Amino acid sequence: MSGIIIFSLIGAVGLLGVLGYFAVSERRKLHYNTISVLLKNLPREFEGFKIILFSDLHFGFFCKLKDVSALVKEINFLSPDMICFAGDLTDKRSCQNGLEDVSQVLRELSAPYGKYAVLGNHDYHTGVSRVVGALEMGDFKVLLNSSSIIAKDNCRICISGLESAMKGKADIEKTLVDIQGDMLKIILVHEPDYAEVTGQHRVDLQLSGHSHGGQVCLPIVGPLRKTRLGKKYIQGLYSLGKLQLVITKGVGTTILPMRFMCQAEIVVITLSKRCPS
Numbered sequence: 001m002s003g004i005i006i007f008s009l010i011g012a013v014g015l016l017g018v019l020g021y022f023a024v025s026e027r028r029k030l031h032y033n034t035i036s037v038l039l040k041n042l043p044r045e046f047e048g049f050k051i052i053l054f055s056d057l058h059f060g061f062f063c064k065l066k067d068v069s070a071l072v073k074e075i076n077f078l079s080p081d082m083i084c085f086a087g088d089l090t091d092k093r094s095c096q097n098g099l100e101d102v103s104q105v106l107r108e109l110s111a112p113y114g115k116y117a118v119l120g121n122h123d124y125h126t127g128v129s130r131v132v133g134a135l136e137m138g139d140f141k142v143l144l145n146s147s148s149i150i151a152k153d154n155c156r157i158c159i160s161g162l163e164s165a166m167k168g169k170a171d172i173e174k175t176l177v178d179i180q181g182d183m184l185k186i187i188l189v190h191e192p193d194y195a196e197v198t199g200q201h202r203v204d205l206q207l208s209g210h211s212h213g214g215q216v217c218l219p220i221v222g223p224l225r226k227t228r229l230g231k232k233y234i235q236g237l238y239s240l241g242k243l244q245l246v247i248t249k250g251v252g253t254t255i256l257p258m259r260f261m262c263q264a265e266i267v268v269i270t271l272s273k274r275c276p277s
Contacts, residue, residue, distance in 0.1 A: 030074055030251070031263040035237050035270070037244050039204050041184050042273040043155035052078060052111070053267040055086035055190075055209025056250030058122065059102055062257035063091075068105045071251060071266075075109055078268060082113040082150070085140060086209035087120025087164065087190035089131055091254055099134040106138030113150050115140045116159055120190040120210060122254070124167035143188060145171045147179055160203075161188040165229055170194065172201055191229035192247045199243045206245045207269075211235060213249030217261040 042049075052075050057063050075083065090099070109115055117140040123131040132142045141148060143161025150157050158179050162170040170189070179185060185203045189195075192208035211230030214223020223234060238245040248267045253259060 029263060030071065031265040032078075032268055033236070033248070033265045034268045035246055036272055037205060037237065037246065037269055038272055038274075039184060039244065040273065041182070041204065042271055043152075043157065043184065044273070045153040045155040046157060046184075046271055047273055049113075049152075049271040050078070050081045051186075051207075051269040051271070052080040052083045053086060053207050053209075053246060053248050053269055054084075054251055055248050056088040056120065056212060056252050056254075058088055058091035058252035058254050060098065061091035061252065061254060063252040065098060065101050065105065067251075068102055072105055072108050075266060080111045080268075082159075083109055083111040083115045084159075084188055084207050085115070085117040085135070086188055086207055086248065087118050088122045088209065088250075088252075088254075089117075089120070089135065090123055090126040091252070092122045092125030099130065100137070103134045103137035106135070106140065109138070113152070114148070114159075116148065116161060116188060117142050118161040118188045118190055119144065119164055119168065121164045121166040124164060128168075144168070145175045147175055157184040157186065159186045159188070162190075162194070165189065165191045165194045165197075170197075172197060172203075176201060176203070192233040192245060193229040193231060195233060195238070195240055195243060195245045198245075199240050203243055205271075206243060208233075208245065208247045209250050211247060211249070212253070212259075213247075213262045213265075215249075215253060215259055215262055216256070219261070223262075 117135045135142050144163050147160040160175050186205045191210045198206050211234050213235040216224045235249050249265045251264050
């Protein structure tokens with residue numbers, strides 16, 4: 001066997017090893033992304049308010065009950081004030097059973113100011129009533145073109161949620177019609193690029209998932225594939241005029257059970273009215 005063939009085989013084995021490492025390690029090792037969001041009209045009582053944002057479990061597609069249990073322990077360890085789930089509890093390819101068990105695990109999540117969720121585009125394939133039921137059994141309040149008021153020491157902020165902009169009928173005007181104009185407004189929208197619409201309304205903070213951060217990324221090139229309504233805003237924090245947009249890369253995977261240079265994550269958001277010192 002010639003030296004060229006030997007080196008080619010070694011290179012191929014090495015490449016497979018690297019791909020295998022990222023397929024398993026980056027998909028399963030959860031990263032904390034800590035973001036401080038500056039909001040000028042944040043009530044003083046909500047200074048330092050901690051929100052955990054997670055999304056895109058895609059349960060059933062290489063996401064098992066033990067993975068959800070590990071995620072719940074990680075989130076509870078962080079002692080959040082509020083927990084937000086930005087959709088895609090399920091995956092249209094393989095979620096047939098087990099949602100009742102997932103509900104029992106999600107019920108263990110604890111936050112004194114509540115747990116809120118919206119649906120993602122994949123959830124509509126599984127069935128709206130089925131996924132909403134699973135989330136509600138997990139003690140989440142599911143916001144589908146609706147809002148809820150959070151009160152702390154006689155001060156109030158609003159948390160709203162929209163139907164999926166891809167598979168539902170997102171209606172931000174209906175959602176905000178009864179909300180006072182000067183109240184701080186946080187909105188959960190599965191698809192981040194909907195911020196182009198949100199920014200036209202009096203909303204302070206949008207929380208999204210959907211993009212997976214690209215899931216498979218390359219240096220310089222960036223994400224190899226961008227999904228619809230997740231092409232312009234991919235991950236992290238964006239300031240879009242008066243609107244702040246936070247996007248999580250998500251927990252699970254879809255299409256391929258791997259991540260490359262794009263770790264699974266939950267986002268730890270701290271609300272502040274003061275500039276960091």
